[in-house]
Amino acid sequence: xKKLLVLLSLAVLTLFLAPHVGHTVLEGNDPKGINDxxxxxxxxxxxxxxxLCGMGLSVGGLVFQAMFRNSLATPFxxxxxxxxxxxxxxxxxxxxxxxxxxxxxxxLAALAGALVSILLVYGMARVTxxxxxxAMLLGGVVLSFFFSSLTLLVQHFxxxxxxxxxxxxxxxxxxxxxxxxxxxxxPFVLSGVMIVSFFRNELDLLSLGDELAQSRGVEVDRVRKxxxxxxxxxxxxxxTVCGPIGFVGIMVPHFCRMLFGVSxxxxxxxxxxxxxxxxxWCDTLARSISVGGELPVxxxxxxxxxxxxxxxxxxxxxxxxxx
Numbered sequence: 001x002k003k004l005l006v007l008l009s010l011a012v013l014t015l016f017l018a019p020h021v022g023h024t025v026l027e028g029n030d031p032k033g034i035n036d037x038x039x040x041x042x043x044x045x046x047x048x049x050x051x052l053c054g055m056g057l058s059v060g061g062l063v064f065q066a067m068f069r070n071s072l073a074t075p076f077x078x079x080x081x082x083x084x085x086x087x088x089x090x091x092x093x094x095x096x097x098x099x100x101x102x103x104x105x106x107x108l109a110a111l112a113g114a115l116v117s118i119l120l121v122y123g124m125a126r127v128t129x130x131x132x133x134x135a136m137l138l139g140g141v142v143l144s145f146f147f148s149s150l151t152l153l154v155q156h157f158x159x160x161x162x163x164x165x166x167x168x169x170x171x172x173x174x175x176x177x178x179x180x181x182x183x184x185x186x187p188f189v190l191s192g193v194m195i196v197s198f199f200r201n202e203l204d205l206l207s208l209g210d211e212l213a214q215s216r217g218v219e220v221d222r223v224r225k226x227x228x229x230x231x232x233x234x235x236x237x238x239x240t241v242c243g244p245i246g247f248v249g250i251m252v253p254h255f256c257r258m259l260f261g262v263s264x265x266x267x268x269x270x271x272x273x274x275x276x277x278x279x280x281w282c283d284t285l286a287r288s289i290s291v292g293g294e295l296p297v298x299x300x301x302x303x304x305x306x307x308x309x310x311x312x313x314x315x316x317x318x319x320x321x322x323x
Contacts, residue, residue: 007273014277018284019043049177050283051276056189056238058275060231061249066207068133075235075249078140079117082147084239087113089151089166093158107240114236131221172245172298174283181241188237195230203264245298247305252278
C-alpha cells in the first residue's frame with residue numbers, strides 16, 4: 001500500500017509539473033497571453049491525454065500477459081493495431097472528409113478498423129477451438145499479418161502524400177491532443193480499467209493456468225471473453241487519438257511486477273499509475289526535442305523498448321521470457 005501511495009503522489013506531481021516543462025513560446029513580454037493560452041489549451045490536455053493513453057496501454061499489456069501467460073504479449077497482440085492501421089490507410093487513400101459528434105473521420109476510421117479486427121478474432125476463436133489462449137493468439141497473429149498485407153497493398157496504390165500521412169500516424173503521436181480528445185478517450189479507458197480491476201483475482205488464477213483457475217471456480221471462457229472485449233475496446237479507443245504507441249504495454253507491466261510482485265490486486269493499480277507517469281514523461285521529452293520538428297512519442301518509446309527487449313532476453317538466460 002505504501003508503494004501505491006508513493007506512485008499516486010508521483011502521478012499527481014507529474015500531472016502538475018509536466019505542463020510547465022518545455023520551450024517557452026514567447027520570451028519576455030507577452031501582452032496577448034500567448035504562453036498562457038498554449039499552457040491551457042495545448043499542454044494541459046496533452047498531458048491528460050498522455051496519462052490516459054499510458055493507463056490504457058499498460059493495463060492492456062498487463063491483462064494480455066496474464067491471459068496468455070507470456071511476458072511478450074502486448075495490447076496489440078490480437079490485431080487491434082493492424083485493424084486500426086488498415087482503417088486509417090483506407091480513409092487517407094480515399095480522401096474521405098467527415099466528422100461525427102465532434103469526432104474526426106480519422107479517429108472513426110481507426111475505431112472502425114479496430115472493431116472489425118476484434119469481431120474477426122472473436123469469430124475465429126469460436127470457430128477454431130473456443131476461447132483458449134492458443135486459438136485467440138493464432139487468430140490474432142493471422143489477422144495481424146493479413147491486415148498488414150492489405151495495408152501495404154493500399155499504400156502501394158496510394159500517392160506519396162497519403163503514404164506519408166499513414167506512416168506518421170503509425171509512429172504514434174500526441175501532438176493533436178485537445179480537451180475533446182480527452183473526453184473521447186476517457187470512457188474507453190475508465191470502463192476498461194474498472195472491468196479489469198473487478199477481475200483482479202481471476203487474473204491471478206488465469207496466470208497460473210486454466211486448469212487451476214477452473215478448479216477454483218473461475219468460469220475461464222466467460223472471464224476471458226469479458227477481458228478480451230474490455231481491453232480490446234480500451235486499446236481501440238486509445239488508438240483513435242494517438243495511433244499505435246508501442247512498448248508501453250510491455251515495459252510498464254514488467255516494471256510493476258519488479259516493484260509489486262505478481263499479485264494483480266496491486267498490479268492493476270500500479271500499471272494505471274506507472275503507465276500514465278511513464279507516457280507523460282516520454283511525451284514531455286519527445287516534445288522538448290527539436291530535430292527538424294517535434295519527435296513522435298512512439299519513436300521515443302520504441303527507442304527505449306529495444307534495449308528493454310534485449311535486457312529481457314538475456315536476463316537469467318532467457319527464463320524471464322515467460323510470465
